[in-house]
Amino acid sequence: MIQLEKISKWYNTNGARNFVLKDIHLDIEEGAFLSIMGPSGSGKSTLLNIIGMLDTSDEGNYRFFGESVFDLKEKKRTELYKKNIGYIFQAYHLIDELTVYENIETPLLYQDVKGSERKAMVADMLDRFNMVGKKDLFPSQLSGGQQQLVGIARALIAKPKLLLADEPTGNLNSKQGEEIMELFKKINTEDKITIIQVTHSEKNAAYGDRIIDLLDGRIQQNIQ
Amino acid sequence: MIKNYIKTSFRNLWKNRSHSFLNIAGLGIGIACAALIYLWVEDELNYNHHFANRKNLYKVKDQQTYDGTTYVFDATPGKLAEGIKTEIPGIKRTSRATWNSKKLFSAGDKSINEEGYYVDPSFLSMFELKFIKGNAIHAFDQLRSLVITEKMAIKFFGNTEVTGQTLKVDNQQDYIITGVVEDMPTDVSIQFEWLSPFKIYEDNNEWLQQWGSNGIITYVETEPNANIEAINKMMFGFVQTKKSESIAHMFIYPMERWRLYDTFDNGKETEGRIKYVHLFSIIAWIILLIACINFMNLATARSEQRAREVGVRKVLGAGKSKLIAQFIGESLIMAFIAALLSVLILVLVLPAFNGLVEKELSANIFKWNHLSALMGISLLCGLFAGSYPAFYLSSFNPVQVLKGLKLKTNVSAVFVRKGLVILQFSISIILIISTMIIYRQVNHIRQRNLGYNRQELVYLPVEGNVVPHFNAIKYDLQKTGFVENAALSRSMVLQLGSNTGDFNWEGKDPNKQVLITVESVSPEYISTMGMKVKEGRDFYSNIKSDSNNVIINESFAKIINRKNIVGSTVTWGDDSKYTIVGVVNDFVYNNMYGTAAPLILFTDTTSVNYLTVRFKPNSNLSAALPAFEKVMKANNPGYLVEYKFVDESFDQYFKTEKLIGKLAAVFSILAIVISCLGLFGLAAYTAERRTKEIGIRKVLGASVNGLATLLSKDFLILVLISCFIAFPVSYWMMHNWLNDYDYRVAMSWWIFVAAGLLAILIALITVSYQAIKVALTNPVKSLRNE
Incomplete structure (x- = not known):
C-alpha cells in the first residue's frame, strides 16, 4: 500500500544540512497497524505528515497504491488524499464553531456526498460512538476524551483506507487513552483499516502489530 | 456545503462580535x-431630465471679443x-x-x-x-394672457379652476x-410661476x-x-448678415450642458x-x-485565529479553491x-444631508437602479x-498551523497591512x-x-411710484432716524448687467474695443x-446739473491713462x-473673486430698477426695518416691500463653494471615522x-505609561508617514483648486501641521484605549493562559 524509498528531509541552518529524516525505507501492507516511536525531535510527526501527504520530502520516492505521490498535481493529490486518508491529532483539532454533528459531517462536504446520504452516514457514526445525545454540542462543551472520539469519528466518516494518528492519546488520561487504543484495535481488525500512529508510550505502541523506532531521522529498529 | 460555510461564518461573526461590528x-x-454621493451625483446628472425633448433644446449664446478677451453671454x-428660425435650416422652433x-400680482386683497x-x-x-387647464396652442391668443x-x-x-379669472399686474x-x-420640478433650469406673451414686453x-442690442434669451429647438x-x-x-460691423457671434448651446458646464473662460467652455460631480464620485x-x-x-x-480552522479543513480534504470560496x-x-x-x-441621515446640499434626494430601494447599485x-x-x-x-500550511506553532508573522502581510493603514490615513x-483650505478660501472671500x-x-x-416719488421717500426714510441715505440704480450693486465696447477717448487705439460696464444711478449712489471718490467730485444732488457728466472707476482711469483725468x-x-x-x-462687482472691471457711472434715473437703502451703522434693525417698511408702504401703496440685504445676496455667490466645503467636511469626518x-481593530489585535x-x-x-507608549508608538509612526505623503499631495491639489480664483487665500503651513496633529491626536486616542487596557491587565492572568 505504502512504499517509501530513500526519503530524506532537511533544514538548512547556516549552510549546513540539518536532517529531520534520513534515508527512510518503509513498506506498509494494507491492514497493518504500525506504531512509530521515538524521542522528541526524532522526526516521527514529519514522517507521518509525509505519509499523510501534508508535507513533502526533499529527496526520495513515495508510492501510495502504486501512485507516485510527489509527482501528482496538487488537485490530484488532494483527491487521492481525501478518498483514502483520515487524520487524528493529539489536540483533536475540532472546528470550534461547528457542533459535533457538523464536525463529523465536514469531510463529506469536501467529497461532495449528497445530503441524504450524509445524514445517514453521520447518524451511523454517532450511533456507533454513542454520541447521539451530544450531536448538537460544541467541542468546548465536551471532555477531552469525548472530543477525541469526535475526532476519530470525523476521521472515519469518509471510510478511509488509512488512518493516521499523531499521539492520539497525548492529551488524555490513561483510562481514556486505553479506550481509544481499544477502539483503534477494533477498527483495525474489524474494518480492515490500516492505522499508523505516532506515540511516546510503549504500552500504546504495543497495540500495533509493528513498531518502528526513529532516532535522529533514521529508523533504529523495525519490529514486526 | 454552503450551509456549512454560512453557519461557520455566522458563528464566527458572532464569536468575534466586537471585531465583526x-x-x-x-x-x-x-x-x-x-450611496449619498451616488444620489447627489445622480441628481446632478439628471438635471433637466424632466424635459423628454432635452436633446433638441438649446439656448443661444453670444460671444464677443474685446481686446483679445472673449466673453460669452x-x-x-x-x-x-425669428431670423434664425426662418433662415437657418435644422432649427424647428425658437422662443x-x-x-x-x-x-406684483393682485386678486381681491391678495397681493403677491x-x-x-x-x-x-x-x-x-x-x-x-403640462397644462392642467387650457392648452399650449391657444393660451397666448390674447395679448394680456x-x-x-x-x-x-x-x-x-x-x-386650479381659474381660467378666465383675472390678476392685476403691478397694480396696472x-x-x-x-x-x-x-x-416645474426643482431640478430644471427653467423656473417660473407665470408666463405671459413676449409681445407685451416687446x-x-x-x-x-435693433440688432446691436443684446438683452433677451433666445431658446432654440432643433430638428431631431x-x-x-x-x-x-x-x-x-x-x-x-444684418449688421455688418457687429462683433457678436452666436452659437447654440445644448440643454444637457446648461447645468454642469456653462462656464466659459475666454470663449472656451470649461x-x-x-x-x-467628478470630484465627489472619486471621493x-x-x-x-x-x-x-x-x-x-x-x-x-x-x-491567526482562523489559521487552525484553515489547517483542519485542509486536513479534512478542503482544496485551496474551496477555502477561498469560503472566505x-x-x-x-x-x-x-x-x-x-x-x-x-x-434613512436616518438623508434628511440632514438634504438640508446640507439643499436638495430633495430620496433613496428608493425598490427602484431598480438604486437596488442594483447597492447590490453591486x-x-x-x-x-x-x-x-x-x-x-x-487559504495559503496556510496545515502542518505548521496544526503543530500549534505560533505562526511566524508573515512579513509581507504586515507590510501590506501597514501600507494600507498609511494609505487610509493619507487620504x-x-x-x-x-476641507480646511476650502473653508478658509470661502471665509477669505x-x-x-x-x-x-x-x-x-x-x-x-x-x-409703482418709487422713482417719481424718490425724493419724498428718501426724505421720509431719513426722517425715521434709522436711514442714512438711499439711492436708485439700474442694477443691484453686486451684479452690474450692462456693458458696451462703444466708448472712445483721446489716445485710445481706434482698432481696439474695450468693454466698459455702464451703470445709471441717482446722485446719492x-x-x-x-464708496470713495478718489479724484474730482461726487455727482451733484441736482440730477440735471450732471446730465453730461460721468464718474469712472479707477481701473477705467488706468486704461485711459492720462494726467488730469478729471x-x-x-x-x-x-x-x-x-x-x-x-x-x-474700484469696487468688486459681478466676479467676486476678480478685480473690478472698468466702469462708468451716469446720473440717470429713467431706467432704474433698484432702490438701495443704507441704515445708520449699528442701528437696531428690528426697529429700523418696520419703520422702513412703513415709509415704503405709505409712499407706494398697493406694493409689497420685499427687500434683501446686500451682504446676504453676497453670500449667495459662494453657495457652491460653501456646499463643497460642507460636503468635504462631512466626507473627511467619515473617512477619518472609518x-x-x-x-481600533488593529490596535485591539x-x-x-x-x-x-x-x-x-x-x-x-x-x-x-511606558507600555502604553510602546504599543501606541508603531501606529503613530504610520500616521506620521501618512502625513508626509498627504502634505505634498494635498498641497498640489489645493494649489490647483485655488488657482481658479483670482482672489485667494494663502496656503499657510500651519494648516498642514494642524491637520497632521489632528490626525495623530485622533489616532492616538483610538490606539491608546487598547494600549492602556492591555497595560493595565494583571500579568498573572495573561501569563497563565500560555
Whole structure:
C-alpha cells in the first residue's frame, strides 16, 4: 500500500544540512497497524505528515497504491488524499464553531456526498460512538476524551483506507487513552483499516502489530 | 456545503462580535457614504431630465471679443429668434424669453410677488409644459394672457379652476388667466410661476428691434437629426448678415450642458459644476476603498485565529479553491449585512444631508437602479475586500498551523497591512487639509473688502411710484432716524448687467474695443454705498446739473491713462460726449473673486430698477426695518416691500463653494471615522497578540505609561508617514483648486501641521484605549493562559 524509498528531509541552518529524516525505507501492507516511536525531535510527526501527504520530502520516492505521490498535481493529490486518508491529532483539532454533528459531517462536504446520504452516514457514526445525545454540542462543551472520539469519528466518516494518528492519546488520561487504543484495535481488525500512529508510550505502541523506532531521522529498529 | 460555510461564518461573526461590528460598521458607513454621493451625483446628472425633448433644446449664446478677451453671454438681440428660425435650416422652433422677473400680482386683497418670464407661444410646447387647464396652442391668443403654475393658482384662488379669472399686474393692467400648468420640478433650469406673451414686453422695449442690442434669451429647438455643426457655422456670422460691423457671434448651446458646464473662460467652455460631480464620485470610491481596507486589514490581522480552522479543513480534504470560496463567501455575507446597515444609516441621515446640499434626494430601494447599485457595490466590496484575506488565509500550511506553532508573522502581510493603514490615513489627512483650505478660501472671500460697506445695506426692486416719488421717500426714510441715505440704480450693486465696447477717448487705439460696464444711478449712489471718490467730485444732488457728466472707476482711469483725468472727456458711440468729473474707487462687482472691471457711472434715473437703502451703522434693525417698511408702504401703496440685504445676496455667490466645503467636511469626518474603526481593530489585535509580552514586561517592572507608549508608538509612526505623503499631495491639489480664483487665500503651513496633529491626536486616542487596557491587565492572568 505504502512504499517509501530513500526519503530524506532537511533544514538548512547556516549552510549546513540539518536532517529531520534520513534515508527512510518503509513498506506498509494494507491492514497493518504500525506504531512509530521515538524521542522528541526524532522526526516521527514529519514522517507521518509525509505519509499523510501534508508535507513533502526533499529527496526520495513515495508510492501510495502504486501512485507516485510527489509527482501528482496538487488537485490530484488532494483527491487521492481525501478518498483514502483520515487524520487524528493529539489536540483533536475540532472546528470550534461547528457542533459535533457538523464536525463529523465536514469531510463529506469536501467529497461532495449528497445530503441524504450524509445524514445517514453521520447518524451511523454517532450511533456507533454513542454520541447521539451530544450531536448538537460544541467541542468546548465536551471532555477531552469525548472530543477525541469526535475526532476519530470525523476521521472515519469518509471510510478511509488509512488512518493516521499523531499521539492520539497525548492529551488524555490513561483510562481514556486505553479506550481509544481499544477502539483503534477494533477498527483495525474489524474494518480492515490500516492505522499508523505516532506515540511516546510503549504500552500504546504495543497495540500495533509493528513498531518502528526513529532516532535522529533514521529508523533504529523495525519490529514486526 | 454552503450551509456549512454560512453557519461557520455566522458563528464566527458572532464569536468575534466586537471585531465583526467594527468591520461591518466601517463598511456600512462607507457604503452609506458612497450611496449619498451616488444620489447627489445622480441628481446632478439628471438635471433637466424632466424635459423628454432635452436633446433638441438649446439656448443661444453670444460671444464677443474685446481686446483679445472673449466673453460669452446669454443675451441676444430681439430679432434673432425669428431670423434664425426662418433662415437657418435644422432649427424647428425658437422662443424669445425675458430674464426671470418679479411682478406684483393682485386678486381681491391678495397681493403677491411672483417670478416668471415673457415668452413666445412656442415656449409652451418647446418645454412640454403640462397644462392642467387650457392648452399650449391657444393660451397666448390674447395679448394680456397669463399662464400660471398650479402652485400660484392655489395661492391666489385655492384651486386650479381659474381660467378666465383675472390678476392685476403691478397694480396696472388686468391679465386674464388662460392656462394652469403643473409646477416645474426643482431640478430644471427653467423656473417660473407665470408666463405671459413676449409681445407685451416687446411693445414696451423698442431696443428689441435693433440688432446691436443684446438683452433677451433666445431658446432654440432643433430638428431631431439636425446638423448642429452646420447650424453653428451659420449662427456664427448671422448677426453680421444684418449688421455688418457687429462683433457678436452666436452659437447654440445644448440643454444637457446648461447645468454642469456653462462656464466659459475666454470663449472656451470649461468645467463647471461637473468638476465637483467628478470630484465627489472619486471621493465616493475612495471612501469605499478605505472601508474595504479596514476589512482586509482586520481579516488578515485576525488570521491567526482562523489559521487552525484553515489547517483542519485542509486536513479534512478542503482544496485551496474551496477555502477561498469560503472566505470570500464570508466577506460577501458581511458586505451584505453592511449594505443593510447602510440602508438604515441612509434613512436616518438623508434628511440632514438634504438640508446640507439643499436638495430633495430620496433613496428608493425598490427602484431598480438604486437596488442594483447597492447590490453591486456590496458585491464589489465583498469580493474586493475578501480577496486578499481569502488568498492569504487559504495559503496556510496545515502542518505548521496544526503543530500549534505560533505562526511566524508573515512579513509581507504586515507590510501590506501597514501600507494600507498609511494609505487610509493619507487620504483622511488629504481630505482634512482640503476641507480646511476650502473653508478658509470661502471665509477669505466672504470677508473681502468689496470697496464699499455691504453691511446694513438693503435693496429692493422699484415698483409703482418709487422713482417719481424718490425724493419724498428718501426724505421720509431719513426722517425715521434709522436711514442714512438711499439711492436708485439700474442694477443691484453686486451684479452690474450692462456693458458696451462703444466708448472712445483721446489716445485710445481706434482698432481696439474695450468693454466698459455702464451703470445709471441717482446722485446719492456713491455716498449711499459708502464708496470713495478718489479724484474730482461726487455727482451733484441736482440730477440735471450732471446730465453730461460721468464718474469712472479707477481701473477705467488706468486704461485711459492720462494726467488730469478729471475734466477730460469720453464719447459714447458717434456723438454723445461726456465729461469725467470724478474717479470712484474700484469696487468688486459681478466676479467676486476678480478685480473690478472698468466702469462708468451716469446720473440717470429713467431706467432704474433698484432702490438701495443704507441704515445708520449699528442701528437696531428690528426697529429700523418696520419703520422702513412703513415709509415704503405709505409712499407706494398697493406694493409689497420685499427687500434683501446686500451682504446676504453676497453670500449667495459662494453657495457652491460653501456646499463643497460642507460636503468635504462631512466626507473627511467619515473617512477619518472609518479609518479609526480600522485602527481600533488593529490596535485591539496587536494588544491581544502582545499580551504575553506585556505580561512579561510588567513582571520585569515596566510602567503602565511606558507600555502604553510602546504599543501606541508603531501606529503613530504610520500616521506620521501618512502625513508626509498627504502634505505634498494635498498641497498640489489645493494649489490647483485655488488657482481658479483670482482672489485667494494663502496656503499657510500651519494648516498642514494642524491637520497632521489632528490626525495623530485622533489616532492616538483610538490606539491608546487598547494600549492602556492591555497595560493595565494583571500579568498573572495573561501569563497563565500560555
